[in-house]
Amino acid sequence: MIRVFSRVAAFGFALMFTAFALPAAAAASTYELRPFDARSLNAIREARAGRPFVLAFWSIYCEPCREEMGQWRSIQRKYPDVPILLVSTDPPEERVTVARFLSQYNPGRVETWAFADDFAERVRFAVDRTWRGELPRTYLFDAGHRPEARSGRLDRRWIENWLARQSAIPRR
Amino acid sequence: MVSRARTSLRLLCVGLFFCSAALSHEQHADHEASNGSSSKAARGDLGSSATFDPQGTLWAVSKDGGHVVVRRSGDLGRSWSRAGPVNAVPEAVGADGDSRPKVAAGPGGEIYVTWTKPLSKPYTGDIRFSRSVDGGKTFSAPVTVHTDRQEITHRFDAITVNRNGQVFIAWIDKRDQAAAAKAGAAYRGAAVYYAVSDDRGASFRGDFKLGDHSCECCRIALLPRDDGSVLAMWRHVFAPNIRDHAIAQMNPDGRAGTLRRATFDDWRVDVCPHHGPSLAADAAGRLHAVWFTQGSKRAGVFYSRLKDGGVEAQRRVGAETAEHADLAISGQRVAVAWKEFDGERSRLRAMLSEDGGDKWRERQLAATAGASDQPRLLERQGRFYVFWNTRQEPLSVIPLP
Numbered sequence: 118m119i120r121v122f123s124r125v126a127a128f129g130f131a132l133m134f135t136a137f138a139l140p141a142a143a144a145a146s147t148y149e150l151r152p153f154d155a156r157s158l159n160a161i162r163e164a165r166a167g168r169p170f171v172l173a174f175w176s177i178y179c180e181p182c183r184e185e186m187g188q189w190r191s192i193q194r195k196y197p198d199v200p201i202l203l204v205s206t207d208p209p210e211e212r213v214t215v216a217r218f219l220s221q222y223n224p225g226r227v228e229t230w231a232f233a234d235d236f237a238e239r240v241r242f243a244v245d246r247t248w249r250g251e252l253p254r255t256y257l258f259d260a261g262h263r264p265e266a267r268s269g270r271l272d273r274r275w276i277e278n279w280l281a282r283q284s285a286i287p288r289r
Numbered sequence: 290m291v292s293r294a295r296t297s298l299r300l301l302c303v304g305l306f307f308c309s310a311a312l313s314h315e316q317h318a319d320h321e322a323s324n325g326s327s328s329k330a331a332r333g334d335l336g337s338s339a340t341f342d343p344q345g346t347l348w349a350v351s352k353d354g355g356h357v358v359v360r361r362s363g364d365l366g367r368s369w370s371r372a373g374p375v376n377a378v379p380e381a382v383g384a385d386g387d388s389r390p391k392v393a394a395g396p397g398g399e400i401y402v403t404w405t406k407p408l409s410k411p412y413t414g415d416i417r418f419s420r421s422v423d424g425g426k427t428f429s430a431p432v433t434v435h436t437d438r439q440e441i442t443h444r445f446d447a448i449t450v451n452r453n454g455q456v457f458i459a460w461i462d463k464r465d466q467a468a469a470a471k472a473g474a475a476y477r478g479a480a481v482y483y484a485v486s487d488d489r490g491a492s493f494r495g496d497f498k499l500g501d502h503s504c505e506c507c508r509i510a511l512l513p514r515d516d517g518s519v520l521a522m523w524r525h526v527f528a529p530n531i532r533d534h535a536i537a538q539m540n541p542d543g544r545a546g547t548l549r550r551a552t553f554d555d556w557r558v559d560v561c562p563h564h565g566p567s568l569a570a571d572a573a574g575r576l577h578a579v580w581f582t583q584g585s586k587r588a589g590v591f592y593s594r595l596k597d598g599g600v601e602a603q604r605r606v607g608a609e610t611a612e613h614a615d616l617a618i619s620g621q622r623v624a625v626a627w628k629e630f631d632g633e634r635s636r637l638r639a640m641l642s643e644d645g646g647d648k649w650r651e652r653q654l655a656a657t658a659g660a661s662d663q664p665r666l667l668e669r670q671g672r673f674y675v676f677w678n679t680r681q682e683p684l685s686v687i688p689l690p
Contacts, residue, residue, distance in 0.1 A: 235660045249612050
C-alpha cells in the first residue's frame with residue numbers, strides 16, 4: 118500500500134516537474150536549475166520507475182561539453198520520448214553563469230539541474246563511485262534503470278543506437 | 290577560538306604519529322575566519338597552493354572573491370598571518386577544477402604568485418603575475434605574463450624557480466588552435482607556452498612554445514633541474530585523441546627540448562579530466578610521477594618511475610575513489626599523497642617509499658566531512674608535509690613521519 122502510494126506520489130512529482138520545466142525550456146531563453154545532490158539520482162529513478170532516461174553531467178569549464186549542447190537539442194527532437202537530464206557540476210556559486218551558458222548554447226527541451234552541494238565528492242559518489250569527475254560524463258538508464266556510462270565527447274552512434282532501442286519498447 | 294577547536298575535533302586522525310599534528314590545530318588562530326565576508330564560502334575559494342621559502346616559512350595562496358590572498362606561517366601551519374594585499378583592484382581569479390593560484394619562492398626570499406584571470410568568453414583567460422621582494426609586505430601590481438593578447442585560452446598557469454633564481458611560468462595556450470581555426474584547419478587540443486624572468490620577476494622573456502597538442506584543462510607539473518633547465522609534464526593529446534602524458538625540457542634561452550611520451554595508458558577520449566600529473570626527481574636523477582588515467586590499459590591513479598619509452602615500478606595509488614595525487618622526493622625517499630572519498634568523508638592518505646619507489650607503506654593522515662581542495666605534498670629539509678585546505682580545517686599542514 119505504501120509502495121503504491123509512493124509510486125503515485127512520485128508520478129505526481131514527475132508531472133509537477135514536467136509542468137514547471139517545459140515552458141522554461143521551450144522559451145529557450147531561461148533555464149530553471151533544479152538542485153542536484155546526493156539524494157537526487159534515487160529520487161529521479163523513483164519518479165521515472167520503469168522508464169528510460171539520459172543523465173548527462175557537464176560544466177561551464179569543459180569545452181567538449183559546450184559542443185554537446187546543440188547535440189542534445191537535436192537528439193531530444195529526434196527521440197522526444199526519452200527524457201534528457203543535464204546536470205551542471207559547477208559549484209553552487211556559479212549558478213548565474215550556468216544559466217547564462219545554457220541560454221547561450223541552448224540544449225533545447227531538456228531538464229536542467231545543477232550541483233547544489235558544495236561537497237562535490239559526495240554527490241559524485243552517490244551517482245557512481247568510479248567516476249573521478251572527468252567531463253562530459255553520460256549515463257544511459259534503460260527501463261530497468263541499468264546504467265551504461267561513458268566519459269568524453271558524446272558518441273552519437275552509441276547514444277542513438279541506445280535511444281532507438283528504448284523507443285522501440287512500448288510505453289505504458 | 291572555540292569554534293576553531295570544535296572543528297578541529299572533527300578532523301579524524303588515525304595513528305599516534307598524526308594525533309599530535311592534528312591537535313596542534315587547536316592553537317591554530319586564524320583571525321580572518323571570524324570576520325569572513327560571507328557566511329558560506331565559495332567552493333572555488335578552497336583552491337590553493339603552498340610552498341616553503343629558503344628560511345622555512347610556509348607561504349599559501351588562495352583567492353577570496355576577486356582577490357588573491359597570500360598567507361604566511363612560521364610554525365608549520367599552526368598559525369597563519371595575511372601578507373599582501375596582492376591585487377588592490379579586484380579581478381576574476383580562476384580556481385575551478387584543476388586551476389588555482391600558485392606560489393613559488395626565490396632564493397632571496399622573493400615570493401612569486403601567478404593565477405589565471407578568466408575573461409568574458411568561456412575558456413579564455415590571461416596568466417597574471419605579482420611578486421613581493423620585501424618578505425610579503427607589499428606585492429607588485431599584477432601584470433599579464435604573455436605578449437599574446439587575444440581573448441583565447443591562456444590558462445592553467447604553473448610556476449617554478451630554477452637554481453639560478455630564474456622564474457619559469459608555463460601555461461596552456463590556444464593561439465595555434467585559433468590560428469588553425471582561422472585558416473580552416475584542424476588542430477588537436479591546445480599548446481604549452483612559457484616565459485622566463487632573469488630579474489626576479491621584474492620582466493619576462495617569452496612567449497616560448499614548449500609543445501603543440503596539449504590537453505586543454507589539466508595542471509602542468511614543473512621540475513627544476515641541476516643544469517638550470519625546467520622539465521614540464523602535462524596531459525597531452527597524442528594522435529588521434531590519446532590523452533596520455535608528455536614531458537619536455539624548457540631551457541632558459543627559450544629553446545624547447547624534445548617532446549617525449551611519458552605515460553602509456555592509451556586513454557582515447559575527448560574529455561576534460563581536470564586531473565593533471567605531478568613530477569619529481571630522486572638523488573640519482575631518476576624521474577618519478579603520479580597521474581590519473583581511464584585508459585584502455587589501466588584506469589585510476591598511478592605512480593611510476595619514468596624512463597625513455599616506458600615506465601617502471603608502476604603501481605596503483607589508493608582505492609577506487611582515489612584522486613588528485615601529488616608527490617615529493619627527498620634523496621631516495623618518495624612520498625605520495627592523495628584523497629579518497631569513503632561515502633561520508635574525504636580521507637587524506639599517503640604512501641612512502643624509502644628505496645626510490647620499489648617498496649611502499651601506506652597510511653591515513655586525516656579525514657574531513659566537507660568540501661576540500663586537492664592535497665599538496667611539500668618537502669623541507671628531508672621532511673614531508675601535506676598541505677590540505679578543507680572547509681572544516683582551513684590551511685591544514687600535516688607532517689609525514
